[in-house]
Amino acid sequence: MQGSTPLYKAPVREFPFTHTLPVEVISSLKMASLRVLVILLGLFALCQSECSFQELTKDLENPPKGCVDKDGKLHDFESDWVRDCIECSCTKEGLACCTQLPDSDTVYIPEECELVVNKETCSAKVVLKSDKTKECITV
Template identity: 35%
Template sequence: MSFQKILYICALVCAFLVAYSNAACYMTKPTLDLNLKIPKVCKENDGTVHHFGDAWTKDCFKCQCIKPGRISCCTSFVDPIGYDEKLCEKVFNEQSCSYIVRKKDNPAETCKVTSSIG
């Protein structure tokens, strides 16, 4: 096995481990053509095509087309976890891809957040 193939396999394993070690990320499988050739582009489920290295944001996920035809996506927002859940609630704004934490009995008033993930 050539050094380039070993390096390629190591890079794929590392990319897989990084993507799956963070619960806020996911990676798609490449779509092989009928000849089972390694793809030269990335295809989303809706048919949208991206070239290797392309980056975009969709549904609050930052995505990137990586070889061999995989799409890697991670959340582009932080998830507040350190707040008083009895008195407060978190609400996700899909327009800004962000959470606000507000009081349940007075939604106009925000709550203190001590920690977040993502």
């Protein structure tokens, strides 16, 4: 509608910046943000897992009753289990398994660091070779 007045006009507020942060504080905030980013990227890398799928053979005369794992144990369809940090599930299509632990092929590990795996808790971390109490920052 040309020439008409708007029904509502929002007030414009200006926020004067009367305080400025010292350069040291800004630099410190940038470094903290960078550290958080690097840690998140490291966690992403550690969350990468390797998976496999074994399709069930379809035999009409002798249909499968479930999935057989690497140890020869039969698991019912629609069942899930974890053994040796490998999470598996059995469906009528087949057996899908994913490792819960990364290996040195899936995670970038700097030369001064190494991957330490805890199979009891199915966890891993990258630590300094010279001081295993300190975690490395991976990118």
